[in-house]
Amino acid sequence: MDNRGILIVVSGFSGAGKGTLMKELLRRHPDTYALSISATTRSPREGEVDGREYFFISTEEFEKMIAKDGLIEYARYVENYYGTPRGYVEEKLGQGKDVILEIEIQGALKVKKAFPDTLLLFVTPPSASELKSRLVGRGTETMDVIRSRMDRACEEAQGMENYDYLIVNDDLDTCVEEMHSIIRAEHRKISRNAEFMEKIKEDLISLKGED
């Protein structure tokens, strides 16, 4: 089968458990996947490590990367830049690793435009009431916080149709394996196996001539 890795964007509701899911997927299949780390110009928060949560770089460095097309996608929120460095992604794809970007819908659509064979996965809890109870949390949040989280979830829901697959996160273990299967299946797509098919066609013709 063709050897190049697949570029995968994972988005989903806040509170759907994307972080835990990614961590577990990479822990179980460290040789299959690579997690892309975003670059940002904002300052690290307490406990954040450069090269783990983000690459923390200066605005000047970030703008240099933009200028030399070194980012697959980027956006500016408030006064900070966030973006996906191109070098790491292309290196890992070339090595046959499936590269995962955990980004929001606007970024996802930009990536899909630049790389049309990107696989877009959307993570959701099994139901709206389950999502709400995760957003409400342990009862320590104010009504305002909960209301703004619910508003955000309604907005996030509008983007679902743009994705390729739904990942329903009910039980973590099942969900990790399901996500892994969906990506494995994707490698078998006809459109990702042009080389294999060309080869089998050519070989059939030359084997036919042989006897």
Next chain:
Amino acid sequence: MDNRGILIVVSGFSGAGKGTLMKELLRRHPDTYALSISATTRSPREGEVDGREYFFISTEEFEKMIAKDGLIEYARYVENYYGTPRGYVEEKLGQGKDVILEIEIQGALKVKKAFPDTLLLFVTPPSASELKSRLVGRGTETMDVIRSRMDRACEEAQGMENYDYLIVNDDLDTCVEEMHSIIRAEHRKISRNAEFMEKIKEDLISLKGED
């Protein structure tokens, strides 16, 4: 998730082992899949049982089925009709079973046209030389027979691009599980989960109003 079954067409090289693969898939997952049986006007061969290999019916009966749109696809080879009865397929899909049709490319394309969300799977051995050695068999075939099988394989190869996924049949056990995973993954496609998504959107809006 949405409950309707998926219509699946399985085609592939003669000699790719489709028959064994289907049999094993159904044996392992009898509640998940239903195998559609074709109707034909040709006479049963030795060992063939009505309702197992085919439904053996008269030309008159077959033409009545055509007239009342009772076939999903049909074709006439030499002087016999072959076709897929609609009733069984729709009944099983409605029960949430994934229905498998094992038919050739012309039929596959007709089914896809009538049911655009049909999943098309193409079964291939891992290489052309492996295919050839399966076609050559145990050395009891004449050169002419082998040559005509190779010609046919070359034709079959031309149709591969029309399918959705390649199923590489190297080891039977792996192949059955891979085929099963591909179909499971297909159920998670965004386009097959319109109801689930509508529901989560509606519920989010009504839960937002609640607090």
